[in-house]
Amino acid sequence: MTILTLQQAQREILAHSRPGLPEMIPLDRALGRIPAAAIRARLAVPSFPQSTRDGYALRANDSEEIGGDPGSLRLTVVGEIAAGRTRPAKRLQSGQAYRIMTGGLLPPGADCVIPFEGVHREDEGCISLQRACRAGDYIRPVGADLRRRQIIVPAGRPVMPEHLPRLATAGVGELAAYPRPRVGLLCTGSELLDDTGETPVAGHLISGNRFLLAGLIRHCGGVPVDLGTVKDDPGAIAAILTCQAESGLEMIISTGGMGPGKYDLVDGVLARLQAGLLYRELHLRPGKATMAAMLGRTLFFGLPGPPPAVHLLFYLLVAPALRRAQGYHRPRPQVVKAHLQQAVKIRRGGVIQLKDAHLQADKGRLLVRPLPPGATMNAIILAPANRRELKKDELVRVLPLTGAGQHC
Incomplete structure (x- = not known):
């Protein structure tokens, strides 16, 4: 043969x-698994416009009336919106504001949030603005983090720890994996x-x-x-x-x-x-x-x-x-080139020699050396077949065993 x-x-x-054949697995067992198809967000994240600061929700047009006179515009505070409130607030009218907490649902009619430090609180029911604000200020719009049906994990790639919270908040409780x-x-x-x-x-x-x-x-x-x-x-x-x-x-x-x-x-x-x-x-x-x-x-x-x-x-x-x-689209090892930190003697030529090695990055260069005593192998040197010695600092082909693009 x-x-x-x-x-x-x-x-x-x-x-x-x-x-x-793919199998359905719950999200809490999905780490490291390869999805049979790209996993998409079931829900937009966030699914509602939310405040990113503790402050007041208002209409940007109202704040434009300040002109060059900070504190000249007074707004009536008509309610408070805490994070987690689901009951819709009444529509905001001109001259009104809602006190709102970080993560709170933006009330109808409001198009911006001004943080507490941007206002002067005169009493429980009235504030004056210290500066103007623009539409969209301190608001996370619907789908800002994830759009509905947006791909979270591509097919052929493993589910990583950072994918898990995104999948959870996007309403993905189970997935089909190999x-x-x-x-x-x-x-x-x-x-x-x-x-x-x-x-x-x-x-x-x-x-x-x-x-x-x-x-x-x-x-x-x-x-x-x-x-x-x-x-x-x-x-x-x-x-x-x-x-x-x-x-x-x-x-x-x-x-x-x-x-x-x-x-x-x-x-x-x-x-x-x-x-x-x-x-x-x-x-x-x-x-x-x-x-x-x-x-x-x-x-x-x-x-x-x-x-x-x-x-x-x-x-x-x-x-x-x-x-x-397991469904990886690119299953073959990805070989890189690295500079030898020391010369390597090859006892017998004629075929490619595998050498256990230690690979590290230093100042933008990949450096590799034969495995030192007591060290853990994290790479393999592929020594050419026609060489009896590899010189210090020359570029050699190396297979990284861990790191970017390497699952194992």
Whole structure:
């Protein structure tokens, strides 16, 4: 089978990924979900003209009579309008004003509000204006924040925290969103133990990929389904994969068993199950011991055993499929260019090298360096295939893992 490039593998994966049928979810569970269609405001916000200050509602034409003599115009205060009042006030006549609070419903006939500090209060029923005001002053008109039917969340974009109050005030209590994909994770290897409380004997170790993959799947919006740890037994591996593919999982990820050794069994199991192979090797390091296939309707990823390789390959291969399955319009990772903060040696050339890295912005430039000890990876350097060394300050291609435009 032809060895694919990273871009070819991503295209092949996305061609076999699709979102499930939309489901209705309440607003309090909508964070991070992808709407099946653009979400529009059901109501205008505000739905009535409201005051933006504590003051007096009046007619702008009345205030024009002040001319050059502040305090010469007196208005009769005919009532008070508090925020939350729904009973319509009587229509305002010339020479009248309403005392009004911030958020209050503008009375009929009024077209401006003057703050308390703009008037002189002579007694309970009369004020004099210190200055003129214009129509529209200190009024938030209908639809100033959101027009009715205005798009709040575009299709193919996740619901973010800042969307939630806008959706609520616009009367959107539920929405149609694509379901979160259920992803099975299976760790293979007779040396692996599940119980983190055990003290392994020599030759055994506790499986860390279970926790790594579960965290990565959740981080990218999926629902992890732990299929356990299985020994190097082709019959046992085949039984689990067959059962779980038939259970309706959208994806399955296995780790380990992908090399050319005697106990690297996943390739043979997939052939025995007559899986539709998408690729078996990539022009990528790590990536030689990796594969993707279709088990019926379930997309299968075979990843190598070392957690660092799992971490890197997940973002480049699995994450795009997870994003497509949730309805993202642009599921492929967005690569940027950044300046190297230090030289990077490449041990073996010939294929693109993936390097875990730390990316930061500084004075308008993106800076990247190989991951320092104890730091958290937030980017991947894509080192060119034809280089044995990358020089300090040169521009390199980088995949940001968090930040603008990156959900996972």
